[in-house]
Amino acid sequence: MATSTKILSYIPRETPVHRLCGATKLIVFLVWTIVCMLSYNTFVLLGALVFGIIVFRLAKIKVSEVRFVLITILVFLTLNTIAIYIFSPEEGVKIYGTRHELFRFSSRYTVTQEQLFYLFNVMLKYFTVVPIALLFIVTTDPSEFASSLNRIGVPYKISYAVAITLRYLADVQSDYVEISQAQQARGVDLSRKAPLKKRISGLIGIAVPLIFSSLDHIDLVSNAMDLRGFGKNNKRTWYSERPFSRADYIVIAVTIIAGAMALYVTFRNGSRFYNPFLPK
Template sequence: MSQTMLGYIKQDSPIHYLTGATKLICLLLFSFASMLTYDTRLLAIILIFSIVMFKVSKIQFKDVAFVVYFILVFLLLNNIAIFLFSPYEGVKIYGMRTDLFKLVGPYTVTVEQLFYQFNITLKYLSIIPMALLFMVATHPSEFAASLNRIGVSYKGAYAVAIALRYIPDVQRDYHDIAFAQQARGIDMSKKEKLSKRIKNITAILLPLIFSSLDRIETISCAMELRAFGNNKKRTWYSARPFKKGDYIAIGVATAFLVVAFLMMIKNGGRFYNPFL
């Protein structure tokens, strides 16, 4: 799989043996645990656990490298925005101020602000491996069965499955069209001016939109011929019953959520304050 594509990657691992419903439930539980608390200790443990699970899945970093780089850039920009718009939020939260150095105007870097923004970054990083793992270790059809199992209508679940299934195809079409246009002399490299590059990109987007519409029409016709949507319920070929490993995984994820609640009670709130 190309590094710029993100989709299901088949591997022989304990993570792949779990049902789609189990992986979805675990992702939600870990997300709730991570979003509930700002306790650095628990977030660090969740991050380490997520990385270990990613390693257990046997998914190679190169398969998701492009997405990881994009996320890191987003986190960098997010931290810059937080500091620009709220440079003393950490001071308000932790009730102390320890200046490190002054920048310009009203901006002064403080230990408390750095710690606050570190925790925000840690919150994102703690759940990102789990989210990526869910995306690359869950087959779209199995994911649809999982959504339907937790109460989502099978029409909506199937729509999500189709979208996930064809993301790699759309990405592949984009690259094919881009290479074809470049072969015709349309330059989209950094050598061209930004305005010219934006104009040249439309030479890719229009064919991509039309090819996607053709694919949508083909899929719609095929589903209508199979009388999709006539019945209120349907069975799923990819659905699997829960096994021992599924219950263990859900139990571990639930334990993390319970610990997050306990840490909130112990800390007297969502924030862990090491400055007291």
């Protein structure tokens, strides 16, 4: 359907990334996240970033299709970075052990090369993880995702709950559009022209019917699932489960090796941080 792209829902395409098993992608995603969260090594992060962009291109997902989520995350990321600076302006100095002051706002709020470099690394970290997380969600069929979670040991009821949330996210979004249109016709103004307070109360006016109709929907779906025996046994099989192909084994192997190498590079000097300020 060309009507509108739904946020955070599966975008089916024929690419090598889509063809990988959900379980493989989950393993890659987990290894990737662990490495990038542990490491502050600029080279590791830069490498991950470049590689992430390549995979993104490989999956033929357009930036425009995930623009909304990207922008939201960027906004929060910026807020986060500012907050770090406000609460801990000397963090970089503490970490890198030197102090190269550039200028100062006040005696507490100085701007140092160390702090800027530290913040740069923090941003980089998110930039490496976010595209992969997004990619994982939009290239994995929700049911296959559930089966892969189950395969790596997550109880199937939880796996299914996660998958079904992803699956119905698209429905909730189209409900949202319909409800908000009808409310706009009643006079709810959500445009930038309206003052913030009005816009917020307008959004509440949309959220209430949205929540109630979603609850109705949940009722219905859970009845439908119960009636067909969901939860009867401790295990279940999965129609959408695919056997691992050679590509899956290769990708998993490469990921684990690359992850181990990245961690080795990161911890080689006994510190998670790459320190360019060290005297040579």
